[in-house]
Amino acid sequence: MPEPTTSQPLYLRVAAELRQRVLAGLVKAGGPLPSETELMNEFNVSRTTARNAYNVLRAEGLIDSQPGRGVFVREHPPARRLSSERYRREIEQIRRHGTSSTRIPETSFTHDHGIAWEEYHLAKTFEVVTPPDHIAEALKLPSHSMVLARHFVFHARSRPQQISTSYLPLDLVQNTPIANPDNEPWPGGNIAQLATLGITVTRVDESVSSRMPTPGESRTLRIPSGVPVLTISRRMLAGDQPFEAAEIVIPSDRVILDYTIALD
Amino acid sequence: MPEPTTSQPLYLRVAAELRQRVLAGLVKAGGPLPSETELMNEFNVSRTTARNAYNVLRAEGLIDSQPGRGVFVREHPPARRLSSERYRREIEQIRRHGTSSTRIPETSFTHDHGIAWEEYHLAKTFEVVTPPDHIAEALKLPSHSMVLARHFVFHARSRPQQISTSYLPLDLVQNTPIANPDNEPWPGGNIAQLATLGITVTRVDESVSSRMPTPGESRTLRIPSGVPVLTISRRMLAGDQPFEAAEIVIPSDRVILDYTIALD
DNA sequence: CAGTGGTCTAGACCACGCT
DNA sequence: GCGTGGTCTAGACCACTGT
Numbered sequence: 001m002p003e004p005t006t007s008q009p010l011y012l013r014v015a016a017e018l019r020q021r022v023l024a025g026l027v028k029a030g031g032p033l034p035s036e037t038e039l040m041n042e043f044n045v046s047r048t049t050a051r052n053a054y055n056v057l058r059a060e061g062l063i064d065s066q067p068g069r070g071v072f073v074r075e076h077p078p079a080r081r082l083s084s085e086r087y088r089r090e091i092e093q094i095r096r097h098g099t100s101s102t103r104i105p106e107t108s109f110t111h112d113h114g115i116a117w118e119e120y121h122l123a124k125t126f127e128v129v130t131p132p133d134h135i136a137e138a139l140k141l142p143s144h145s146m147v148l149a150r151h152f153v154f155h156a157r158s159r160p161q162q163i164s165t166s167y168l169p170l171d172l173v174q175n176t177p178i179a180n181p182d183n184e185p186w187p188g189g190n191i192a193q194l195a196t197l198g199i200t201v202t203r204v205d206e207s208v209s210s211r212m213p214t215p216g217e218s219r220t221l222r223i224p225s226g227v228p229v230l231t232i233s234r235r236m237l238a239g240d241q242p243f244e245a246a247e248i249v250i251p252s253d254r255v256i257l258d259y260t261i262a263l264d
Numbered sequence: 265m266p267e268p269t270t271s272q273p274l275y276l277r278v279a280a281e282l283r284q285r286v287l288a289g290l291v292k293a294g295g296p297l298p299s300e301t302e303l304m305n306e307f308n309v310s311r312t313t314a315r316n317a318y319n320v321l322r323a324e325g326l327i328d329s330q331p332g333r334g335v336f337v338r339e340h341p342p343a344r345r346l347s348s349e350r351y352r353r354e355i356e357q358i359r360r361h362g363t364s365s366t367r368i369p370e371t372s373f374t375h376d377h378g379i380a381w382e383e384y385h386l387a388k389t390f391e392v393v394t395p396p397d398h399i400a401e402a403l404k405l406p407s408h409s410m411v412l413a414r415h416f417v418f419h420a421r422s423r424p425q426q427i428s429t430s431y432l433p434l435d436l437v438q439n440t441p442i443a444n445p446d447n448e449p450w451p452g453g454n455i456a457q458l459a460t461l462g463i464t465v466t467r468v469d470e471s472v473s474s475r476m477p478t479p480g481e482s483r484t485l486r487i488p489s490g491v492p493v494l495t496i497s498r499r500m501l502a503g504d505q506p507f508e509a510a511e512i513v514i515p516s517d518r519v520i521l522d523y524t525i526a527l528d
Numbered sequence: 529c530a531g532t533g534g535t536c537t538a539g540a541c542c543a544c545g546c547t
Numbered sequence: 548g549c550g551t552g553g554t555c556t557a558g559a560c561c562a563c564t565g566t
Contacts, residue, residue: 009535035551049536060479088527202528210492212325227476536561
């Protein structure tokens with residue numbers, strides 16, 4: 001009841017004050033914010049109100065709190081850039097080296113992330129399933145067709161980086177090396193895999209959006225609170241015929257997607 | 265103390281149960297969830313714990329709560345698609361109609377959103393400023409150069425749809441019709457504007473990421489809690505020379521960005 | 529008017545990190 | 548062992564929505 005100021009709720013005014021301190025640079029990135037007890041004293045509020053203020057800033061992705069340690073300004077390590085040009089590079093490598101089993105030391109993933117081939121590994125499970133409707137549609141599959149669903153979790157720099165689920169028509173890949181998980185990671189990536197089947201990818205379509213992660217995604221990607229995920233629905237086509245569809249989920253604090261649109 | 269189950273916090277177990285009901289379709293989109301009082305009775309928890317459970321689901325973007333009414337499953341109206349092909353269409357229109365003052369009834373914005381020309385309007389403020397560092401760099405400007413900063417808020421279907429700030433080198437546009445806010449909205453969009461200066465845009469670069477909205481963005485775009493924004497940094501170039509840079513912010517529940525990558 | 533979510537208080541126990 | 552954030556309780560007043 002002391003000062004109504006703008007009649008905004010108390011916890012929002014506290015949050016606004018702390019936000020301003022962070023944005024003004026009064027507290028460095030990684031630096032400590034007042035403990036909840038200090039907040040109670042400084043603003044003469046209850047602990048609940050102090051916590052509500054911090055909850056707001058947590059949801060904005062501005063702060064991190066560590067049990068037993070304190071509350072800190074979140075650091076923003078430079079994001080890696082994922083360029084649409086990566087697909088062009090894959091095509092060129094295949095042209096140069098062919099589709100033989102020679103190890104090509106680059107995939108779109110390793111190149112874009114500046115990660116050496118040896119550095120990353122992936123968790124994977126393959127299964128044969130009837131595809132979700134939107135996948136069947138994306139692949140222009142006749143009804144009741146089956147697909148090979150390949151689930152990947154990419155790790156690099158000792159952190160999980162992305163989840164992707166790739167769908168291939170079962171007719172296409174059954175009894176081929178592609179259907180064998182032991183051949184992963186496959187040098188040269190998806191485009192190289194399709195090349196071994198005689199399919200030359202001429203177009204990649206990507207649809208990008210964003211949302212908050214599911215609890216499962218938060219767990220496997222170790223996403224801090226207040227950080228959304230980018231979702232990419234990708235199709236690889238030869239002419240107008242799609243041969244692969246994928247759903248990709250990437251924490252948005254780890255990546256920037258670069259697209260170049262040439263207007264001839 | 266009754267059942268430790270998995271020793272997960274109480275409010276998370278309540279949240280998990282409610283999440284499952286929603287995902288299993290037991291509660292329709294837009295349908296009501298138990299009131300906080302009902303939650304207290306059903307799970308034998310305090311009101312704080314009930315509210316904490318709902319806070320989790322709110323942060324996930326799963327639910328909306330309306331004061332005096334109740335808690336509801338969030339609806340997901342179909343998102344509009346923003347295609348990278350829109351820039352190609354602008355180029356074609358300019359080729360067909362020239363850069364005369366004839367009203368071209370299409371801009372990248374109206375086309376992609378399926379919104380008629382008359383339906384939308386924009387709030388705008390123009391100002392001459394020294395650009396932020398990353399903008400000066402994006403435009404390859406010599407130091408101490410000034411830019412024209414144009415701030416837009418696009419509205420359509422009686423909802424705000426996007427914020428964009430466009431930067432143009434002041435040398436380029438000073439004393440031209442482009443620097444006059446009264447000429448907005450400009451038929452044909454940015455590419456048409458640059459065409460009047462004799463600049464043919466040959467390439468558009470877009471860098472996409474995502475984050476939680478700032479309080480200001482939440483207010484002007486009326487973004488519900490648990491919904492991130494997509495951020496697009498755009499450059500328009502002729503050859504390798506950039507002529508426009510823009511920062512675009514779009515609520516992620518209103519759009520899907522489509523990119524086509526042609527591999528010659 | 530009764531019921532709803534939003535805000536705020538005071539107090540308690542816990543696991544954790546640090547010294 | 549002390550301070551930290553995380554969890555949980557009980558209780559209160561408010562503005563708002565519905566009837």
